Amino acid sequence: MKIRYFAWIKDITHKDYDLIENNYPKNINEIKLFLNKSYPGLKKHIKEDILRFAINMEYSPTNQKLDSKDEIAVFPPVSGG
Amino acid sequence: MKIRYFAWIKDITHKDYDLIENNYPKNINEIKLFLNKSYPGLKKHIKEDILRFAINMEYSPTNQKLDSKDEIAVFPPVSGG
């Protein structure tokens, strides 16, 4: 499973992505647990429900089941246009 | 007084404008009388209230008083844009 980071999320993770081979998160809630644990700087943003998540390039319900081959994206509110 | 004609009004008047030196119409109603008399082909369009009138390049109320130096324009509904 690949978890990609964008914009100021990267300023906190200090990397573009994580690759998880075993015991990968099974849904977005487990992704949040993983992030809380790996990047304490993200904790308050997760708590304030600021982050957005995409599964395979689509906004998805948080309870959607994840597969080991999925690409997850974690990013802040967008600012395009 | 100059009375100018546009679009298919000209197909009926067969001219671009009339110049009236004496006894010029004193308001738009008198313009209509003048048109009815000079161009019988305009009668039904005047009766059906299809024509639009401008005084010195502005849409104006029909009872506005006209001056001998005014430019009156007579035209059908517009179709620009």
Place this chain on the structure above:
Amino acid sequence: MIKIQKKDFSVDNEIKILKDSYSNVGAVNSFIGYVRDLNNSKDVKYLELEVYKEMAIKELSNLREKGMQKWDLSDCLIIHRYGKLYVNEKIVLVCCFSEHRKNSFEACKFIMDFLKKDAPFWKKEFYTEGSDWLQNIS
């Protein structure tokens, strides 16, 4: 800026001339109107667009002024062509320059609606056979 002209125009150039003066402008909404090939189920070959030029300038200037004030625009450009115009040619351009997008959209729509209703232009369409004067419905 109001331009009533026969010749074609470049949207890029026309916008650039004005945009360069306003670095606070983040939004430009534009409308371009074209000659269509089919109208009232008839094959259009070209249009003859007649204008009451002096009044068109006055009318469009008033309309532009109203739009600028109501939506606090930095600038507004209206170009309307006249003469013989073939299918696919541009007829009209309205560009509204504002800080944020909402105002540029609303002002442009407002100006187009009233331009269609009041500006003294008349289209005569020429078909494979015959011709017709048009009238704006909406």
Place this chain on the structure above:
Amino acid sequence: MIKIQKKDFSVDNEIKILKDSYSNVGAVNSFIGYVRDLNNSKDVKYLELEVYKEMAIKELSNLREKGMQKWDLSDCLIIHRYGKLYVNEKIVLVCCFSEHRKNSFEACKFIMDFLKKDAPFWKKEFYTEGSDWLQNIS
């Protein structure tokens, strides 16, 4: 057509490429977004625009498809730039092609509203001193 690119574009050229295929199109509404010199009362020097490119293409393609269907457009073009963009440079272009003007206006507004809300782009503004990541409010 969706384009996510670094380089600038010509509005005339981009419109012409599509317009030439649709002689029944009488109306093109366009929105251009620019880098502004002042934001949150700070002097902007330039932006760094980041994109999640694969998702942006997917998201904008869906949005374009929705707009095309809902307003019966003949075509729709969305260009969004990324990378380093200076004040007065174009960021985004949305063009909606329809027979009559009402649909082109409404579709363009709809697409811009959702692009601002959902498309995965992020602006980092660089000021005389310091920088800030932005967030779209409306």
